[in-house]
Amino acid sequence: MTVPKPEPVALDRRSLHERIAADLRDEIMSGDLAPGSKLPSTAQLKTRFTASNATVQKALQLLKDERLVVGRPGAAVTVREHRQRTIRPATYMAPAQSGEPYRWLTEAAKLGGQARSKLLEVGEATPPADVLAALELPEGGTALLRRQMLLIDDEPVELVKSYYPLEIARGTAMMERRKIKGGTPTLLAELGHPPRLSADRVSARVPTQEEYTALQLPSSLPVLRTLRVVYSDQNRPIEATVMAKAGHLYELQYEFTSG
Structure with a gap:
């Protein structure tokens, strides 16, 4: 009896900070993170994505560059009004x-x-x-x-x-x-x-x-x-x-x- 080969597992080859940004971006665009609301804290994001502080900050910077969120170092990051x-x-x-x-x-x-x-x-x-x-x-x-x-x-x-x-x-x-x-x-x-x-x-x-x-x-x-x-x-x-x-x-x- 021939044992079928397992299907290859598709991998997300993006860097971790890009994957974090992608998931948060989807939550912003779907309205789960509403305009004016605060994003989870850096500590919460580190735990959720098993990521370092630097990686989380790189992800948040992507969203800032995309004009989806606003925030300063040391302050809460919030979803922009009219974010979409x-x-x-x-x-x-x-x-x-x-x-x-x-x-x-x-x-x-x-x-x-x-x-x-x-x-x-x-x-x-x-x-x-x-x-x-x-x-x-x-x-x-x-x-x-x-x-x-x-x-x-x-x-x-x-x-x-x-x-x-x-x-x-x-x-x-x-x-x-x-x-x-x-x-x-x-x-x-x-x-x-x-x-x-x-x-x-x-x-x-x-x-x-x-x-x-x-x-x-x-x-x-x-x-x-x-x-x-x-x-x-x-x-x-x-x-x-x-x-x-x-x-x-x-x-x-x-x-x-x-x-």
């Missing part, structure tokens, strides 16, 4: 009403803090392959790119790259390097291309060099990458946007009805 924000994409879909600011600004402000956008680039560019396919453009085709950074209290929240078919964008304010009152959804609706449907594809990825720098990330924690395609009448794609935000600070909430 919930983004509801459906609230940003409709164009802003006449005279109102870009809807992201008004909705983000409800999360607490001062929200603003910073326009970084406007010009023709060759989009990545998934955007080309979404906009039904040929390989090597070009589109209008509007790249911006969204901030709350001057902290970077989201790097946004929005692409538009040139036949829609040419001759409009979208081609100019300036902000558009109400945002591009409002302008597109005014131009006869009202948004009818938005489809999101969300993935978690290791940040690119651009994302790492722009979002001021403390490490290679994953970013949430969203490819949002906006369709108008006759299912015509009028916008494809790639958005990247820090995965440890933001979560996405989608709501559906049964039927």
Whole structure:
């Protein structure tokens, strides 16, 4: 009789301080450690994780660098207020009403803090392959790119790259390097291309060099990458946007009805 070989045991090859930070990070993000609450003491963490004082302090420093907790040496470490924000994409879909600011600004402000956008680039560019396919453009085709950074209290929240078919964008304010009152959804609706449907594809990825720098990330924690395609009448794609935000600070909430 052949005795089956035991299954190999998967090992967590991260250093101990990274593993401690990972477990505490999960408790913060799930709400077990609520905003404003104190983390367990260093002595408690040493016992829980069978770790030295130096290892626990290295773990806590990671969480401080990630802007999840605050604390000074010798003082209790507490979970930051707004340690994680919930983004509801459906609230940003409709164009802003006449005279109102870009809807992201008004909705983000409800999360607490001062929200603003910073326009970084406007010009023709060759989009990545998934955007080309979404906009039904040929390989090597070009589109209008509007790249911006969204901030709350001057902290970077989201790097946004929005692409538009040139036949829609040419001759409009979208081609100019300036902000558009109400945002591009409002302008597109005014131009006869009202948004009818938005489809999101969300993935978690290791940040690119651009994302790492722009979002001021403390490490290679994953970013949430969203490819949002906006369709108008006759299912015509009028916008494809790639958005990247820090995965440890933001979560996405989608709501559906049964039927």
